[in-house]
Amino acid sequence: MYDPLHDKIPGCGDAYPDSYWANVSGDAPADDGAIDHDIDVDVAIIGAGYTGLSCALHLAQQHGIKASVFEANKTAWGCSGRNAGFILKSSGRKSYSNMQQQWGEEVMRGIYGEMCAGVETVKELISQAKAQGIDCQPQEAGYIKVAHKPKMLNELIALAKLQQKMFGYDVEILSKDEVRQQYMDDRNAYGAIRYQDGFGINPLKLAWGYQQLARNAGAKIYTASPVINWHEENSDTASATQLLHTPNGIVKAKKVVIATNGYTPKGFHSLVTNRTLPVLSQIIVTEPLSDEQITACNFLTSNVVMDTRALKYYYRKLPDNRLLFGGRGAITGKSADDPYYAQRLLSVLKTSFPALANIKYHYAWSGWICMALDDLPHIYQSHDKVSQSNVFYSMGYCGSGVSFSVQAGKRLAEKVAGIESPNLPLYQKALPKFPLAPLRRLGQWSYFHYGKIKDEYF
Ligand SMILES: Cc1cc2nc3c(=O)[nH]c(=O)nc-3n(C[C@H](O)[C@H](O)[C@H](O)COP(=O)(O)OP(=O)(O)OC[C@H]3O[C@@H](n4cnc5c(N)ncnc54)[C@H](O)[C@@H]3O)c2cc1C
Numbered sequence: 362m363y364d365p366l367h368d369k370i371p372g373c374g375d376a377y378p379d380s381y382w383a384n385v386s387g388d389a390p391a392d393d394g395a396i397d398h399d400i401d402v403d404v405a406i407i408g409a410g411y412t413g414l415s416c417a418l419h420l421a422q423q424h425g426i427k428a429s430v431f432e433a434n435k436t437a438w439g440c441s442g443r444n445a446g447f448i449l450k451s452s453g454r455k456s457y458s459n460m461q462q463q464w465g466e467e468v469m470r471g472i473y474g475e476m477c478a479g480v481e482t483v484k485e486l487i488s489q490a491k492a493q494g495i496d497c498q499p500q501e502a503g504y505i506k507v508a509h510k511p512k513m514l515n516e517l518i519a520l521a522k523l524q525q526k527m528f529g530y531d532v533e534i535l536s537k538d539e540v541r542q543q544y545m546d547d548r549n550a551y552g553a554i555r556y557q558d559g560f561g562i563n564p565l566k567l568a569w570g571y572q573q574l575a576r577n578a579g580a581k582i583y584t585a586s587p588v589i590n591w592h593e594e595n596s597d598t599a600s601a602t603q604l605l606h607t608p609n610g611i612v613k614a615k616k617v618v619i620a621t622n623g624y625t626p627k628g629f630h631s632l633v634t635n636r637t638l639p640v641l642s643q644i645i646v647t648e649p650l651s652d653e654q655i656t657a658c659n660f661l662t663s664n665v666v667m668d669t670r671a672l673k674y675y676y677r678k679l680p681d682n683r684l685l686f687g688g689r690g691a692i693t694g695k696s697a698d699d700p701y702y703a704q705r706l707l708s709v710l711k712t713s714f715p716a717l718a719n720i721k722y723h724y725a726w727s728g729w730i731c732m733a734l735d736d737l738p739h740i741y742q743s744h745d746k747v748s749q750s751n752v753f754y755s756m757g758y759c760g761s762g763v764s765f766s767v768q769a770g771k772r773l774a775e776k777v778a779g780i781e782s783p784n785l786p787l788y789q790k791a792l793p794k795f796p797l798a799p800l801r802r803l804g805q806w807s808y809f810h811y812g813k814i815k816d817e818y819f
Pocket residue numbers: 370371407408409410411412413431432433434435436437438439440441442443444445446447448449586587588589620621622623624625626642643644687727728729730755756758759760761762763764766
C-alpha cells in the first residue's frame with residue numbers, strides 16, 4: 362500500500378480500495394478525466410477529497426473563481442472515500458478545556474463555532490446533492506461516547522457538564538444499564554454520554570455529491586492526474602508562477618492549494634515537509650446481522666459510537682444491518698494489508714458483543730489519517746517566502762475531519778480570494794514541525810504501546 366513517508370506519488374488512476382463504500386455506492390458521477398496537455402489556471406487545488414472539493418465549490422459559488430482540482434487517482438480515493446462516516450462537531454484531538462487554558466474562552470468558543478459551522482455546511486450540501494440525485498444516506502442523529510471502564514464515566518460526565526455549561530450543548534448522561542437497555546448491549550460499555558446531533562453517512566457518496574456541486578458551479582476535477590513534480594517560475598517575486606508537473610501535462614498556476622492531508626507524498630513541498638504524521642486507521646464491515654443477532658445484542662440504535670480508550674474503537678450499524686467497526690491499523694504501508702489487523706478488530710468487536718461469536722467480516726480496508734504535533738488542523742497561507750505567498754494548505758484533522766474539512770475548504774477559499782480568516786489559531790498559524798521528524802514512526806510505535814498498557818491496566 363502507498364506509504365506517504367516513503368513514496369513520491371500516491372498512484373495514477375488507481376482503483377478505490379475494496380471497501381464497503383466502493384462496493385455499495387454504484388457508479389461515480391462524471392469528472393473531467395486526466396489532464397492530457399499543458400494548461401494555465403488561476404487556482405490549482407491538489408487532492409480531490411473533502412478539503413479540495415469544498416475549496417473548489419466555495420471558490421466557485423462564493424467568489425466567482427473557477428478552480429481546477431488535480432487528483433492522483435479517483436475522487437475521494439484517500440481518506441474521504443474510506444472513513445467511517447461519522448459527522449461530529451469536532452476536529453483534531455485538542456480538548457476544549459485545554460484550548461481554554463491555552464488561549465482563553467473567546468478563542469475556545471470561536472473554534473467551537475467553526476466546528477458547528479462545519480456540520481451545518483455539510484447538512485446543507487447533503488440536501489443540495491440529494492436534490493441532484495446523490496444521496497449519502499444520513500442515519501438517525503445521535504453520537505454515543507462510551508466509557509470503556511467504570512472510572513471513565515466520571516470523566517465523560519465532567520466533559521458533558523462542561524459542554525452543557527460552556528455551549529448550552531445538549532448532552533445526555535447514560536448509566537451502564539441505560540446504554541445496554543436503550544441503545545445496544547455493549548459488554549465493554551460502563552455508561553456513556555450521548556450528543557443529540559452526530560450522525561452517520563456514506564462518506565464516498567458525500568464526496569461524490571461535493572464533486573457534482575463543484576462541477577455544476579464551474580470547477581474542473583481532473584482525476585488520474587498526480588502532481589509528480591513542482592517548480593516555481595520567477596521565484597523571487599510575489600507573482601511567482603507555480604508549475605505543477607503531471608504525467609501528461611504541466612499546469613501553470615497563479616495560486617496553489619495543497620489539499621492532500623494524510624496522503625501528502627514524501628518531500629512534496631517545503632511548506633508541509635515534516636509537519637504531519639500519517640497514521641493508518643483500519644475498518645472492518647461484517648456480514649449483515651440476522652434479526653436474531655440484532656435481538657441478542659439488543660442493537661436498537663444506528664447512532665455513531667466511539668469509546669474512551671487511548672487507542673479508540675468506533676462502530677455503527679449500517680443501513681443494511683452490517684456493523685462497521687474501526688480502530689488503529691498497521692504502522693507502515695507495507696504491512697497495511699496484513700489480515701492480522703482486521704482480525705484484531707473482529708476479536709475486540711466480539712468482546713463487545715459475545716452473541717456475535719461466529720460473525721465474519723466481509724470488508725476490511727485502511728487509510729492514512731493526518732496527525733499534527735499540536736493536535737489541531739491548520740489552514741494556512743505561507744508568509745515565509747515572498748514566492749510562496751500564493752501557496753495555501755489545510756491539513757492535520759487527526760482522524761476527525763469529515764465535517765470540519767468542509768469548513769476548512771470554505772476558509773481556504775476565502776484566503777485564496779484575499780479575504781481575512783477569523784483570528785483563531787486554526788487559521789493563523791502554520792503546522793508546527795515535528796522535532797526529530799525521521800523518528801516519527803518510532804514515536805508512534807511507543808505511543809501505541811503506552812496506549813495499550815493504559816487501556817488495559819489503568
Ligand atoms: C479509516 C478512517 C476512518 C475515519 N473516520 C472518520 C470519521 O468517522 N469521522 C471523521 O470526522 N473523520 C474520519 N476520518 C478522517 C477523515 O476521513 C479525513 O479527515 C478527511 O477525509 C480528510 O479529507 P481531505 O480531503 O483533507 O484528505 P483526503 O480525503 O485524504 O484527500 C487527499 C487526496 O490527495 C490526493 N493526493 C495526494 N498526493 C497527491 C498528488 N501529488 N497529486 C494529486 N493528488 C494527490 C490523494 O490521492 C487523496 O485523494 C477517518 C479516516 C480514516 C482513514
